[in-house]
Amino acid sequence: METLVYTALFAPLVGSLFAALFAMSPKRQMTGVVTSILLFVSFFSSAKVLMHVVEHGEVHIKLMDWIVAGDMYIPFGFNVDAVSAVMMTVVTLVSMVVHIYSNGYMEHDRSFNRFFSYLSAFVFSMMVLVMSDNFLGLFIGWEGVGVCSWLLIGFWYHKEDVGRDVNPSISPSWAANEAFIMNRIADLGMLVGIFLIYWNVGSLQYDKVFEVVPGLDHGLLVMIGIFLFIGAMGKSAQFPMHTWLADAMEGPTPVSALIHAATMVTAGVYLVIRANPLYELIPEVSYFIASLGTFVAIFAASMALVNRDLKRIIAYSTLSQLGYMFAAAGLGAYWVALFHLAAHAFFKALLFLGAGNVMHAMHDELDIFKMGGLKKVMKWTYIYMGVASLALCGIWPLAGFYSKDTILEVAFNEHTYIIWFILWLTAGMTAFYSFRLVFIAFWGDERYKKLGFHPHEVQNYVLWGMLPLGILAVVFGWHKESFMEFVTEMLPAYEMSEHTHHMVATLTVATTLIALGGILLAFRLYSVRLRRDEKVEKSKIYKVLSNQYYIPIFYKNTFSEPYAKLSEIAWKEVDMQVVDATVDGIANIIEESGDAARQAQSGNLSDYLRWIAIGAIALAVLALFAALKS
């Protein structure tokens, strides 16, 4: 079993290093093929490990010591339980598909080899994140995926910075730095959480920590819970640290599919699920998590309503769905959160890959208003994106129906009706913006023709490569019961009350109705041709939404620019004018007083005599005082 676990973990690393060997040479198809095969190996091993965990329970192995100092003892230890095994399988499966897909997508990129090196390195970091048996091991993966994300968002680093009005993300390298720095802010919170655990538990191993946690002071647990969640907020782009995710769309689309939709951004959700014994004990923090998640769900969905950028719409939808996951986890339905996480990974990755096909066909044009009628030329992409959108909207019998509906039931069951209502409303918005995208891009008049585009379907093997995700987006939900049975070995089982049981049918109908309503509205507005309403587009609320509530501007004006100014002042005014000037001032005083004193040694005898006389008088006065005193 150890071998299988290590194979699953290290196969992507081997692939990454292999591709890195050719990072600076021209494209070699081999790097794409080898890394994809190794990802398949990793996926296969993960699936085997999953089977093993289903049958025999968790696997715990230790590779070697890492940090040993004082009482700090951190090994490279890996614990594969139900939660990790699910995460591993989902991550490697999506990654494998994305690797295969990228062979086609990055075909003409001169940094083909480098791309695969980064992509596999990301998978390795993500595996470390989900497999570690302690908080610091998780932190390795946590920061590792951050760096890979930085590398991949900024993959086309040669692009120039442009104004926000031209490109709201400014440039790939700008977006990459924003993502890294914002995540670092959250990581500090997480580190503090880790320190708190260490000094109060004496260990960072999950099993030890969760064993001790019930005996700890409540206030302390609240602090730990909050600080760990700050870390989760950064990685999962929760408000107010959400701006980086939309800007991260500057990366190549396969990256958006893998990192900024299916895997990395769910790390925060994973952390909350993993730390469920802690969050169970602090309902107030959990409730905050659920509320914030709910807020983010509708907040992100509102921005998606008006956006014209193909990828940004999907990015906001990711943000919104992450909100759903946090809502579920915060309400104590950890397994539901994990279920939605997995289902979302499949259909959202599919959606992004479909978007990648469209971009490929449209020569990197992202404005959906310039597309239209694409279903004729890109039938399969249309079907994939349609299926993924239906799954996202939660239409029966697709994956999203089962997972999202359960989250709403949970909200209802907890008597948190406001949360339920907002999530319900968001479901309608989700349906509207998803199908707004589908109808504007794939239906209606072929606006692209006037603009001189000649879209075409992508290579067949790319379409075949997407098939596993397509199938899973459909069938994954059917396995809800067995999924629940499996993961609730690790996670607390969530039971609906009698009352909710009676209401299930009504709730389901209500959710389905609002989703269908959203789709219908989009159909009416956009299925025939692109209908634009000047009045709406000029309205204040439209502007607020399309400018992301002016938050990026607000951050720039309140944080980045004042920080730059303050830094200037610290350097030029304080360091140079005060600190250093004082040092030089002291030196000058010494020099000048030396200069002045030098006058005394003029070589003039009468001067010397005068000084002797002054000295003698001074001594005499001193002696007199001394005599008087005694």
Place this chain on the structure above:
Amino acid sequence: MENILSVLVFFPLVAAILGFLVGKKSIRVYGISVATIEFLLTLWLWFAFDNSNGGFQFIEYIPLVSEFGINYYLGVDGISLFIVIMAALMTLVGIIALNVKKDLKNMIITLLFLEVAMIGVFVSLDAIVFYLFWEFSLVPMLYIIGAWGGELRLYAAIKFFLYTFAGSLVMLVGMLYMAYVYHSVSGVWSFAITDWYALVLPLSIQKWLFWAFFLGFAIKVPMFPFHTWLPYAHGQAPTVGSVILAAVLLKMGSYGFVRFSLPMFPDASVAYITPVAIIAIIMIIYTAMVAYAQKDMKQVIAYSSISHMGVIVLGTFAMNAEGISGSIFQMLSHGIVSGALFLLVGVIYDRRHTKLMSEFGGLALVMPKYALIFGIMMMASVGLPLTIGFIGEYLSLAGFFKISPMLTLLAGTSIILGAIYMLSLYKRSFFGPVTNEANAKLPDLDSKELTALVPLVALVVWLGVYPKPVLGPIDNSVKALVTFMHEKAQTSEAKSVIVVSKRTKEAK
């Protein structure tokens, strides 16, 4: 080899003197050979070192001025061992990468003299011998900056010399007073550090002595507000000067805290944790901001050094094994990483004769290998896990968290602010299109530069993934140190703040 430490100190000295006889053509080979042998000797020292022993090893003792208790007294423990190895390594790397056209011979001889001083400081167990090496180290560096520096080299060299010299004089006064106190208690003169350790001083005396030593170390580190000599020194020094200065000479200050302040004045050290920590936090935040404002690549690294040294000082004053081990590990990490970063800045300076970031942009397209190594070192500098930079920073902060969670939270901003100035440096210089024609055809790293840099990259990754061979011996000695401090401490405050790790207790 019982006299290995003497060999380590005197071999470069003899080699430096003999270097005057070597011809100009073969001086580079000569310098590299000497530095290599010295480095291998330090490695031998490591292999011969007994990892389970936390005390001093390879002790050498020859009376010099017995009446005053001044002796030739050397030894290493886990705390100094790796700094010695790093000093030898960075000298070797510096000589390999050396790219001065003018007076190469003098430069190499000066570097060998400097190596004598550096090794000497870290192996001395006698305060006077320590002080001699400490002051002696100023001379070669003064010469390196003054003779091979930029336009303001004389100003920078003199500032560096006078400033640090002034601090050391106060430290010397402290040493003499310490010896005087020792004499008045025991009736004999002694400058042996180990003797001084045994001396239990009243808090009032400890306080005075603490500040006397503190000033000497603080200027060397350099701690705010005594840091302004450093940007000048780095700004004017040739690449090799900056490498040695950042990698090794600054560590003399932080090493001094561990070797002198903590074990000799445990009560005073505990009493002054808060003011020292506040200075350290000012260093971390304020200099990180100043670093962000810089236009010159080298100045960014120079200010970032001060910021990182703040973390080291903080870890030292954590008063537990986690923090102190972390801070010593961070000294090594900062030595290797900042040394490498200065080498890297030197590479681009050699090609373009400018270090202004506005002159660059898009270097990653032109010099991919350079960009890769710079990127790795940058990630180590911002403390990415699995690089060498993470472990020390993490342990230092974790250790100090025990003292004050609030102050640690402030100090922890180093992981954010560090990312801000480093990533913006990287973006400005390496990303974007190649806008400046002069950069369009720059050659990538040549074999000489790769020889110097690749081993450092290997170290950064190796010690980031598997720090145990280094961290283990450090931790052993630190645990012994902490236990000793705990036993020696008199005030109840110090007894409770100095935390002996549980494993040490169990071992007893």
